[in-house]
Amino acid sequence: xxxxxxxxxxxxxxxxxxxxxxxxxxxxxxxxxxxxxxxxxxxxxxxxxxxxxxxxxxxxxxxxxxxxxxxxxxxxxxxxxxxxxxxxxxxxxxxxxxxxxxxxxxxxxxxxxxxxxxxxxxxxxxxxxxxxxxxxxxxxxxxxxxxxxxxxxxxxxxxxxxxxxxxxxxxxxxxxxxxxxxxxxxxxxxxxxxxxxxxxxxxxxxxxxxxxxxxxxxxxxxxxxxxxxxxxxxxxxxxxxxxxxxxxx
Amino acid sequence: xxxxxxxxxxxxxxxxxxxxxxxxxxxxxxxxxxxxxxxxxxxxxxxxxxxxxxxxxxxxxxxxxxxxxxxxxxxxxxxxxxxxxxxxxxxxxxxxxxxxxxxxxxxxxxxxxxxxxxxxxxxxxxxxxxxxxxxxxxxxxxxxxxxxxxxxxxxxxxxxxxxxxxxxxxxxxxxxxxxxxxxxxxxxxxxxxxxxxxxxxxxxxxxxxxxxxxxxxxxxxxxxxxxxxxxxxxxxxxxxxxxxxxxxxxxxxxxxxxxxxxxxxxxxxxxxxxxxxxxxxxxxxxxxxxxxxxxxxxxxxxxxxxxxxxxxxx
Numbered sequence: 001x002x003x004x005x006x007x008x009x010x011x012x013x014x015x016x017x018x019x020x021x022x023x024x025x026x027x028x029x030x031x032x033x034x035x036x037x038x039x040x041x042x043x044x045x046x047x048x049x050x051x052x053x054x055x056x057x058x059x060x061x062x063x064x065x066x067x068x069x070x071x072x073x074x075x076x077x078x079x080x081x082x083x084x085x086x087x088x089x090x091x092x093x094x095x096x097x098x099x100x101x102x103x104x105x106x107x108x109x110x111x112x113x114x115x116x117x118x119x120x121x122x123x124x125x126x127x128x129x130x131x132x133x134x135x136x137x138x139x140x141x142x143x144x145x146x147x148x149x150x151x152x153x154x155x156x157x158x159x160x161x162x163x164x165x166x167x168x169x170x171x172x173x174x175x176x177x178x179x180x181x182x183x184x185x186x187x188x189x190x191x192x193x194x195x196x197x198x199x200x201x202x203x204x205x206x207x208x209x210x211x212x213x214x215x216x217x218x219x220x221x222x223x224x225x226x227x228x229x230x231x232x233x234x235x236x237x238x239x240x241x242x243x244x245x246x247x248x249x
Numbered sequence: 250x251x252x253x254x255x256x257x258x259x260x261x262x263x264x265x266x267x268x269x270x271x272x273x274x275x276x277x278x279x280x281x282x283x284x285x286x287x288x289x290x291x292x293x294x295x296x297x298x299x300x301x302x303x304x305x306x307x308x309x310x311x312x313x314x315x316x317x318x319x320x321x322x323x324x325x326x327x328x329x330x331x332x333x334x335x336x337x338x339x340x341x342x343x344x345x346x347x348x349x350x351x352x353x354x355x356x357x358x359x360x361x362x363x364x365x366x367x368x369x370x371x372x373x374x375x376x377x378x379x380x381x382x383x384x385x386x387x388x389x390x391x392x393x394x395x396x397x398x399x400x401x402x403x404x405x406x407x408x409x410x411x412x413x414x415x416x417x418x419x420x421x422x423x424x425x426x427x428x429x430x431x432x433x434x435x436x437x438x439x440x441x442x443x444x445x446x447x448x449x450x451x452x453x454x455x456x457x458x459x460x461x462x463x464x465x466x467x468x469x470x471x472x473x474x475x476x477x478x479x480x481x482x483x484x485x486x487x488x489x490x491x492x493x494x495x496x497x498x499x500x501x502x503x504x505x506x507x508x509x510x511x512x513x514x515x516x517x518x519x520x521x522x523x524x525x526x527x528x529x530x531x532x533x534x535x536x537x538x539x540x541x542x543x544x545x546x547x548x549x550x551x552x553x554x555x556x557x558x559x560x561x562x563x
Contacts (some may be wrong), residue, residue, distance in 0.1 A: 008546065016476040022484075023521040024473035028543035043314065085521045096540055097521060106520075137392050157514055159526025161421045163499050175316065175324060181342050184387060185437070189422035190409040192513060192526055202391070210300040212295075212391050213400050214343035219389070221341075225370070243391040245342075245404065248531035249383055 002225040003119075004040055004079040005049045007056035008033035012085070014054065020105045021097055023085045026158045032126060032166030036081050038074050044226070048077045056084070057102035065111040067094025067103075075114050078225060079122045081166070086127025086152070092138015093129040094151065109138075115145030118233060121222070122179050124150040126165065126187065131197045136244050143201045143242075145233040147218045150183040153246050154195030161189060173224040180219040184247050197246040201234050207241035217243050250473065250516075251482035252466045258511055259462040259490040267458055268490055273451040273536055274414055274494070274506040275429055279332050279445040281387030285315060288327040291315065291334045291440070295325070298367050300336070300435045313500055333441040333499035340436050343389070347403035347431035350388075357384050360427055363435060368424055373412060375447030379408055379425065382411040405429065405436060412442050414494060419443075420511045421496035443506070450505060453532045455492070461510035462490060464529045468541050469514055472525065486515040486522075495528055495537065507536030 010029040015021045030052070041047055051060070061080075062068025074080045085097040094109035121245040123146065130151035132138065142149060156162075169186030173179065180198040185198050200218040207213075214220055221231040277283070285308060296304035304361045306317035306325065317325040322339025361381060373379050387409040405428050412424030421441075428437040473480065473555040508531035516523045528539045 010542075010546070013474055016474060019477035021521055022473075022476045022480050022518045024469075024516075024523055024525075025542075027472060027541060030546050031543035034544060034547055046339065050547060050549055051386070051552060052549075055552040082307055085523065087520050087522065095520065128524060137396060155522060155524035157524045157526050158284070160495075160528050160539060160543075161498070161511070161526050164500055171314070171326075175326070175337075176322070176344050177337065185337075188385070188407075188426075190385060190407060190426040191421065191423050192524075207391065207393055210393070210397060210399050212402075214389065214402070215341070216453070217343075220343040241391050241393045243389065245387060245389040247385055247387045247407075249385040 002045045002078040003048045004045055004081065005077040006033050006037050006047065006226050007051045007060065007082045008085040009053055009099050011053055012097070014099045015097060015105060021085070023097060026083065028158055028160065028163040029083050031163035033081060033083050034047055035164060035167025036170045038177045039167050039174060043174040049073065054100040056098060057100065058098050058104050058107035059102060061107055062111045065113065066111040066146060068111065070112070070114065070118060074123070075117060075120045077119065078122065079124070079128050081124045083126040086125060086130040088129050088132040090132070090135065092135030094139060096125065096127060096130070112142040113144040114142050115233065118145060121147040121230070122150065124155055124169065124183060126235065127246070128152055128155045129197060133197070133246065136199060137242050140242055143239060145235060147200060147222050147231065148179050149199045150179070152195045153197045153199055154193070156187065156194050157192040162192060174227055176223060176227045178220065179222045179224060180245060184245070187221050188247060195246070195249060197244055199242065199244040200238040202241045202243050203234055203238050204240040219243060250480040250484050252470060254482060255466045255485050255488055256459070256467065258485060258488040259465060260458055262489040264456050264492050267455055269455060270452050271417060271455050271470055271508040272415060272449045273453060275450050276503055277446060279329065279444065281329050281491045284329045284332050287334060288315065288317065288331045289319060291336070294326060295336055321359070328499040330502040331439060331441065331499045332444055334439065336438045338434065338436045340430055340434065343404060345430040345432045345434060347387040350403050352403060353384055356386070356406040357381065357408065357532060359429060359433065360384070360406060363429060364408070364410070364427055367438070369410065371425065372442050374442065374445050376415045378413045379410045380413065382423065383409045385409065393537040403431070414445065414447065415508060418491070418493035418509065419496050419506065420491055420493040420509070421498065423511060441496065443496065443503060445506070453534070455508060455531050456533060461529055461531060465490065465510060465512040465527050468527045468529065469525060471541065480518055484516050484518045486517050488512060488514045492531060497537065505536050508532060509537070509539065
């Protein structure tokens with residue numbers, strides 16, 4: 001079974017007061033995050049941590065080599081779910097906002113390196129704009145054996161009609177969907193304009209000279225531990241391509 | 250933020266003609282047996298449309314849902330509180346993609362034909378109707394280390410339909426979402442149509458559109474809170490407001506369909522984009538609870554000043 005961690009931020013009053021951001025609070029953060037947590041725990045998966053609001057810190061995902069403590073948190077669990085405000089840079093780096101500077105207010109994905117200890121397989125970020133579809137390869141460095149990064153290439157709506165998204169993702173995972181499908185279907189209510197995207201790395205056989213063998217990639221093969229097959233870890237030296245799948249309406 | 254600008258934008262996006270009064274419609278209170286009967290009907294419909302090999306299956310009770318595991322890795326799910334139904338095929342995500350990118354019109358035609366085969370209109374209930382609302386496409390692409398991009402691949406097409414009762418749309422998640430693979434196979438189907446005998450409990454005046462827009466703007470203002478920097482007037486990227494009944498979600502029981510105004514607002518300022526769905530009752534007397542904020546964080550001990558503590562693990 002899987003070990004997972006959750007971080008969710010609803011209030012951004014400290015970031016606003018500090019002039020770091022003008023971002024508003026999120027209204028249904030904990031409906032989604034608690035729902036995800038509940039779905040996984042009720043299927044026997046183990047929650048390693050659940051940090052909320054100012055207990056969620058950017059150092060939790062920042063690589064140890066870059067002064068962070070990911071080895072004890074995000075890089076220590078199979079699956080990590082985070083909900084906060086997000087964004088991306090023109091060079092493809094993802095960006096997440098926190099409500100406390102421990103030690104910084106924002107994290108940038110060029111300081112992430114996940115899966116180094118063979119633990120972290122999947123990261124899910126319910127946040128706007130955490131993947132720049134014009135520069136997806138700017139995320140490559142995060143895949144130090146990480147399998148799939150699930151994010152958004154545009155808005156992700158917060159409100160009364162998207163409150164079940166977290167539980168939907170969790171139920172999909174434990175019902176046996178692939179991780180990628182669980183994300184795309186779970187965060188889509190097919191009404192509001194959510195923008196799910198999933199990103200993985202592939203080896204040379206998967207890239208296949210540009211004629212991609214999609215059947216071999218983690219987006220097609222990876223399930224949550226205990227609910228189907230999981231593809232192999234790919235060390236950076238084995239990675240020949242970056243692959244992504246997105247839903248647009 | 251310029252609140253009046255937001256109010257004006259919301260009003261401009263609203264329905265051209267609002268009804269002066271709207272019905273409060275009773276919904277059928279579901280028992281678990283009712284939900285399971287709905288599942289049997291669903292499986293029969295899938296079987297008759299040659300989507301599922303069996304029209305019966307053993308249901309596994311999973312708390313608020315029952316799940317039927319079907320041949321070939323497929324499954325069907327019913328939610329006890331709402332009667333919402335889901336079918337997911339056993340196709341692997343990249344099995345049977347489309348051979349090429351398709352024109353939207355062609356995909357919509359395929360989806361509508363598939364919907365006809367499934368006889369989706371049989372689910373709309375008294376005074377109900379179903380209208381195609383939106384096409385979604387799931388695509389995939391890759392790049393190698395030299396930044397050489399593959400051609401995009403169309404993996405799945407999903408059609409969304411909106412349910413209406415007495416001509417008033419039921420807002421919220423799509424009433425029907427039908428996902429097709431490239432070979433035309435039904436890869437997934439969800440039905441979120443609440444059962445009703447269309448009994449009208451009351452007919453009540455609808456509040457003025459401007460009042461609703463003002464209430465929605467106030468809700469947004471309270472979410473945005475106070476900031477060191479003032480939000481500029483052009484922070485609103487898009488804002489729409491719709492009038493309709495509101496479905497509260499497949500995991501929630503609901504006694505009535507009652508009219509509401511629902512806004513979708515996107516904001517962008519400096520580094521953060523934000524997207525909110527906000528709802529207010531369209532009647533003076535509220536028939537549904539529409540809280541601005543959801544539940545709170547779970548009760549776990551604070552992390553305090555010890556960064557390595559694991560108190561959140563309980």
